[in-house]
Amino acid sequence: xxxxxxxxxxxxxxxxxxxxxxxxxxxxxxxxxxxxxxxxxxxxxxxxxxxxxxxxxxxxxxxxxxxxxxxxxxxxxxxxxxxxxxxxxxxxxxxxxxxxxxxxxxxxxxxxxxxxxxxxxxxxxxxxxxxxxxxxxxxxxxxxxxxxxxxxxxxxxxxxxx
Numbered sequence: 001x002x003x004x005x006x007x008x009x010x011x012x013x014x015x016x017x018x019x020x021x022x023x024x025x026x027x028x029x030x031x032x033x034x035x036x037x038x039x040x041x042x043x044x045x046x047x048x049x050x051x052x053x054x055x056x057x058x059x060x061x062x063x064x065x066x067x068x069x070x071x072x073x074x075x076x077x078x079x080x081x082x083x084x085x086x087x088x089x090x091x092x093x094x095x096x097x098x099x100x101x102x103x104x105x106x107x108x109x110x111x112x113x114x115x116x117x118x119x120x121x122x123x124x125x126x127x128x129x130x131x132x133x134x135x136x137x138x139x140x141x142x143x144x145x146x147x148x149x150x151x152x153x154x155x156x157x158x159x160x161x162x
Contacts, residue, residue: 026073
């Protein structure tokens with residue numbers, strides 16, 4: 001629920017918890033249900049109805065990117081540690097950047113449909129990449145850090161005793 005609120009509140013472009021939620025869902029959510037992998041997509045679709053939609057092809061690239069990031073989480077789950085979580089976060093950020101900006105290039109009409117146009121699309125999006133990286137690293141640290149802290153020292157341990 002916090003992810004929805006944080007996406008709806010004013011924030012710098014691309015500084016949202018959605019990619020971190022997707023990675024977290026892949027690492028921990030599948031222990032609950034495989035359907036948890038769809039959680040970031042459902043939340044994005046719901047909040048897109050509030051904040052506004054855009055080219056459907058670009059939206060599909062965004063949603064597919066979050067599903068792929070959840071898939072990265074499945075890989076991280078096998079050997080979870082700070083290094084693999086960090087690499088998963090960086091890989092997810094890069095994947096999102098490449099996929100969504102390729103979709104903007106291909107479907108928005110903003111760029112020429114040639115290699116120069118694609119490279120311009122990526123170049124123009126570098127400020128958003130920097131912001132995504134900051135947001136993804138921050139929210140991933142918060143989600144994973146809070147979960148591990150609560151699991152080891154907090155509520156989860158208390159519940160196990162009951």
